[in-house]
Amino acid sequence: MTDTAIGFVILGIGLLVVLGIVFAVTSLLVGPRREAGAPPRGVHMPSPSWLPLISALGMGVLGAGLAFKGDGEIANLWLAIPGILIIVAGIVAWVRAANREWRRVEHGSHDDGAAH
Numbered sequence: 001m002t003d004t005a006i007g008f009v010i011l012g013i014g015l016l017v018v019l020g021i022v023f024a025v026t027s028l029l030v031g032p033r034r035e036a037g038a039p040p041r042g043v044h045m046p047s048p049s050w051l052p053l054i055s056a057l058g059m060g061v062l063g064a065g066l067a068f069k070g071d072g073e074i075a076n077l078w079l080a081i082p083g084i085l086i087i088v089a090g091i092v093a094w095v096r097a098a099n100r101e102w103r104r105v106e107h108g109s110h111d112d113g114a115a116h
Contacts, residue, residue, distance in 0.1 A: 002090075040116040046098075046101060047096060047101065051090055051094035051095070051097060052090075053091050053092065054086065054089075054093075055086075055087055055090035055091055055094065056074070057086060057090075058083050058084070058085070058086030058087035058088075058089075058090055059083070059087055060080055060083075060085055061079055061080075061083035061086060062079070062080055062083030062086075062087060064076075064079050064083070064084050065077070065078070065079030065080030065082075066080060
């Protein structure tokens with residue numbers, strides 16, 4: 001095996017050990033699972049949205065632009081610029097949707113006893 005392969009094996013084993021320790025500690029601290037009760041009065045769950053996924057897609061395109069670059073270039077601009085634009089558009093749309101929902105909740109009667 002090459003030195004690089006040995007390094008990846010050591011890194012993988014280290015990651016598995018750390019994940020095992022985290023799992024053991026959280027299992028001891030959290031304890032057994034309990035049945036979830038009903039949410040308190042007036043709890044409002046956000047509506048489903050594709051906007052977080054769109055932002056993540058933009059981050060993937062930006063990452064591809066940074067990874068698939070030419071010699072001496074910082075990034076592949078044909079991928080990085082659209083990736084940045086997708087990220088910004090997704091985040092702006094996500095914040096605007098959250099603000100609209102916040103205003104709708106703030107001005108509506110949401111303490112009707114039912115959680116939604």
